[in-house]
Amino acid sequence: MSNAADSKDSRGWPLYQVFIRSKAGLDHKHVGSLHASDAQHAVTLARDVYTRRQEGVSIWVVPSNAITASDPTQKSENFDPMANKIYRHPTFYDIPEEIGHM
Amino acid sequence: MYTQAIDVAPATENAVRSKSATDAEFEARVARDDRIEPQDEMPEAYRKTLIRQISQHAHSEVVGMLPEGGWITRAPSLKRKEILLAKVQDEGGHGLYLYSAAETLGVNRDELIDALHSGKAKYSSIFNYRTETWADIGTIGWLVDGAAIMNQVPLCRCSYGPYARAMIRVCKEESFHQRQGFDIVRALCEGTPAQRAMAQESVNRWWWPTLMMFGPHDSDSQHSGQAMNWGIKRISNDDLRQKFVDVTVPQAQYLGLTLPDSDLKWNAERGHYDFGKINWDEFWRVVNGDGPCNAERMHDRVKAFEDGRWVREAATAHAAKQADRVQAMQRKAA
Numbered sequence: 001m002s003n004a005a006d007s008k009d010s011r012g013w014p015l016y017q018v019f020i021r022s023k024a025g026l027d028h029k030h031v032g033s034l035h036a037s038d039a040q041h042a043v044t045l046a047r048d049v050y051t052r053r054q055e056g057v058s059i060w061v062v063p064s065n066a067i068t069a070s071d072p073t074q075k076s077e078n079f080d081p082m083a084n085k086i087y088r089h090p091t092f093y094d095i096p097e098e099i100g101h102m
Numbered sequence: 103m104y105t106q107a108i109d110v111a112p113a114t115e116n117a118v119r120s121k122s123a124t125d126a127e128f129e130a131r132v133a134r135d136d137r138i139e140p141q142d143e144m145p146e147a148y149r150k151t152l153i154r155q156i157s158q159h160a161h162s163e164v165v166g167m168l169p170e171g172g173w174i175t176r177a178p179s180l181k182r183k184e185i186l187l188a189k190v191q192d193e194g195g196h197g198l199y200l201y202s203a204a205e206t207l208g209v210n211r212d213e214l215i216d217a218l219h220s221g222k223a224k225y226s227s228i229f230n231y232r233t234e235t236w237a238d239i240g241t242i243g244w245l246v247d248g249a250a251i252m253n254q255v256p257l258c259r260c261s262y263g264p265y266a267r268a269m270i271r272v273c274k275e276e277s278f279h280q281r282q283g284f285d286i287v288r289a290l291c292e293g294t295p296a297q298r299a300m301a302q303e304s305v306n307r308w309w310w311p312t313l314m315m316f317g318p319h320d321s322d323s324q325h326s327g328q329a330m331n332w333g334i335k336r337i338s339n340d341d342l343r344q345k346f347v348d349v350t351v352p353q354a355q356y357l358g359l360t361l362p363d364s365d366l367k368w369n370a371e372r373g374h375y376d377f378g379k380i381n382w383d384e385f386w387r388v389v390n391g392d393g394p395c396n397a398e399r400m401h402d403r404v405k406a407f408e409d410g411r412w413v414r415e416a417a418t419a420h421a422a423k424q425a426d427r428v429q430a431m432q433r434k435a436a
Contacts, residue, residue, distance in 0.1 A: 011212050013414075031271075032198075032199055032203075035211060036417075037417040037421035038421035038424060038425065041417055041421060049195050049199075052192065052195060053275070069141065072139075072143075
């Protein structure tokens with residue numbers, strides 16, 4: 001185990017986030033991540049790690065550092081204002097019974 | 103799959119800390135059954151506890167491939183060989199799901215693997231026992247994976263999102279592991295007297311180490327309370343162990359096998375099986391490195407890692423060559 005800490009091999013392979021489409025007609029969904037030497041390698045590894053039981057028909061991999069995310073500390077500023085905009089939902093409106101389904 | 107309440111954190115990690123306002127907020131969130139996601143604020147001790155638990159869990163999956171891997175070439179039929187290959191591949195996959203979950207806490211995968219290889223990190227004590235006969239492959243699936251499922255189902259509701267999601271995927275696959283093990287033991291029990299004896303001998307060796315997988319008694323488990331408050335742990339070690347004994351005894355009876363515990367009997371008053379005393383000296387000895395084959399397991403794990411080095415180097419070289427080619431073509435086009 002002496003040279004387990006050497007940095008000449010896989011160490012430093014970038015992290016890829018993996019997305020799987022479970023069947024045609026559905027969105028790709030995030031399932032996890034893995035390290036690979038490049039994107040094509042990541043697809044090959046994702047097949048073995050995340051689709052051993054026909055979980056998917058298509059795989060996307062995205063370098064983790066290419067993802068830009070919203071700021072979690074801004075969660076309330078970002079998303080709370082929508083809580084009182086109930087008029088954006090169809091259930092806000094009364095439809096007379098005579099009209100039936102709309 | 104195999105998790106274990108090993109509970110071997112450095113003492114400092116669990117030292118009494120004064121609670122900040124953020125910690126109180128955090129505990130309130132967990133109490134509301136909110137899930138915590140990687141970017142959320144969390145107490146440092148929560149993060150450290152999770153890194154320790156998830157990485158120990160990942161290591162256990164990876165080391166767990168070793169006791170069974172040796173039997174792939176010796177499986178008694180092509181069917182059993184295919185099944186065992188698939189199972190061992192699953193264990194490797196489970197390790198990868200879990201390392202992936204641990205990394206969301208800001209730890210580097212290489213550090214985790216180095217900690218395993220240097221002997222610094224713990225893994226489930228059960229993998230330091232030898233797989234001496236083919237029956238052991240059945241017993242591991244039936245009892246060891248059965249115990250692991252007991253532990254892991256509640257983890258699907260763990261407060262930390264990435265861990266819970268990894269556990270959901272693991273649990274879906276784990277049921278196959280237990281059933282294929284039961285199927286092996288059942289085939290032996292319905293076979294010749296020699297095969298039945300092989301199954302019985304195997305169960306005699308694995309029963310107690312399996313019960314140890316649930317970890318120390320609640321009264322001796324210093325981290326359990328905190329892990330419960332944080333929503334990492336949902337059911338106590340002793341409750342899980344009792345549940346496992348209660349479901350397993352009738353299965354053993356069906357198979358016509360005895361479990362090696364003279365104190366094992368139904369307690370109508372409690373509505374549970376009573377069982378004998380666990381040898382905790384043995385448990386701690388094995389966890390702390392002095393089991394039947396701790397050194398051998400680590401030697402094999404490190405050797406597998408080293409033997410794979412040229413493959414990783416080749417992949418890295420190939421990726422660099424491909425990147426160079428793309429760059430050259432782009433220069434040409436420009």
